[in-house]
Amino acid sequence: xxxxxxxxxxxxxxxxxxxxxxxxxxxxxxxxxxxxxxxxxxxxxxxxxxxxxxxxxxxxxxxxxxxxxxxxxxxxxxxxxxxxxxxxxxxxxxxxxxxxxxxxxxxxxxxxxxxxxxxxxxxxxxxxxxxxxxxxxxxxxxxxxxxxxxxxxxxxxxxxxxxxxxxxxxxxxxxxxxxxxxxxxxxxxxxxxxxxxxxxxxxxxxxxxxxxxxxxxxxxxxxxxxxxxxxxxxxxxxxxxxxxxxxxxxxxxxxxxxxxxxxxxxxx
Numbered sequence: 001x002x003x004x005x006x007x008x009x010x011x012x013x014x015x016x017x018x019x020x021x022x023x024x025x026x027x028x029x030x031x032x033x034x035x036x037x038x039x040x041x042x043x044x045x046x047x048x049x050x051x052x053x054x055x056x057x058x059x060x061x062x063x064x065x066x067x068x069x070x071x072x073x074x075x076x077x078x079x080x081x082x083x084x085x086x087x088x089x090x091x092x093x094x095x096x097x098x099x100x101x102x103x104x105x106x107x108x109x110x111x112x113x114x115x116x117x118x119x120x121x122x123x124x125x126x127x128x129x130x131x132x133x134x135x136x137x138x139x140x141x142x143x144x145x146x147x148x149x150x151x152x153x154x155x156x157x158x159x160x161x162x163x164x165x166x167x168x169x170x171x172x173x174x175x176x177x178x179x180x181x182x183x184x185x186x187x188x189x190x191x192x193x194x195x196x197x198x199x200x201x202x203x204x205x206x207x208x209x210x211x212x213x214x215x216x217x218x219x220x221x222x223x224x225x226x227x228x229x230x231x232x233x234x235x236x237x238x239x240x241x242x243x244x245x246x247x248x249x250x251x252x253x254x255x256x257x258x259x260x261x262x263x264x265x266x267x268x
Contacts, residue, residue: 001246004030004068004092006083007075008057009039009047011234012097012241016072017048019238026242028055030064034076065090070249072241077101081108088112093248096120097241099164109255117251121258122164124240128214129258131229132172135216138225139176144198146220148173153205153213161204162186169216170200 003020007013008031020026031044037057045053058064061083065071071094073083080098085108087094093116096109101120109118123129139148150173152166162170167183174181179198187199195201205213212231217224231237240258247261 001025001249002027002029002067002069003242003245004028004032004061004064004071005044006032006061006071006073006079007098008033008044009037010074012074012237014048015234015238016074016241017044017053018050019235019242021045021048021050021053023242028053029067030061031055031057032061032064032075033057033059034079035059061086062090065092068092070095070245072097072245074098074241077105080105084108084112084118088115091116093117093245093251094119095124095241095244095248097122097124097237100160101164113253113255116253117248117256118254119244119248119256119258119261121244122168123212124237124244124258125212125229125231126240126243126258126262127229127231127236128165129240129262131214131216131227132168133259134227135169136172136176138216138218138227139173140178141176142218142220142225144177146218146225147195147199147201149201149203149217149219151203151205151213151215151217153207153210155209155211156207158206161206162202163204163212163214165212165214166202166204169214170202173200173216 005013039057043052044055071087074097077100099122112118150166150169152163171181187201211234215228217226244261
């Protein structure tokens with residue numbers, strides 16, 4: 001599989017590089033980073049603490065797409081629209097794992113998906129993919145007087161809050177209850193006051209080197225149902241992203257989700 005990695009020097013870019021070298025059947029035909037980054041011109045393998053692989057970091061995505069089968073993008077939200085447009089123009093599928101995306105990305109993804117396969121995932125872990133479906137099923141099955149709280153924890157350097165995965169879990173719970181997901185009216189514990197009926201609450205923890213912990217609690221009278229996922233190694237996201245890329249490289253144009261990658265069948 002011939003891959004271009006965008007956001008090459010970031011935590012996920014380097015984790016994907018290491019995971020790909022372990023897999024042995026991935027060839028990087030491009031490594032992209034932002035203009036002015038100190039890593040431009042350096043070998044991708046060496047950046048990841050590995051022997052050189054002969055792929056040097058550049059800033060020109062369009063130029064790297066000529067020999068690519070798929071792009072994996074873990075860069076910055078501000079770059080997503082341009083990356084989608086470049087891939088659509090070149091006819092190259094794209095997996096986007098960047099979080100904190102702007103509202104207009106969804107429309108751009110829909111337009112790009114008329115020409116190429118597009119997969120956007122806030123979390124590429126296979127376990128989290130399953131958790132999303134379990135949350136959807138629990139929300140559908142339990143009475144609406146069960147309150148829903150989502151608690152997430154990440155390392156001290158994470159910028160967006162709640163995390164993209166926490167928002168995806170909220171979206172799954174809303175889907176299960178057949179109500180509109182409203183990210184603009186997120187409820188936090190610090191907001192104070194009596195809990196509004198039907199609201200989904202979020203609590204955010206930032207500190208240390210936590211890779212990613214998420215717990216969704218369904219809180220009823222006299223009982224609680226807790227659904228959790230803990231990530232202890234960033235490599236799980238890298239392996240999931242590579243699995244998604246391999247899947248996407250064989251698909252027809254359209255929108256896809258991680259659930260499609262593991263052939264998850266929703267009962268909702």
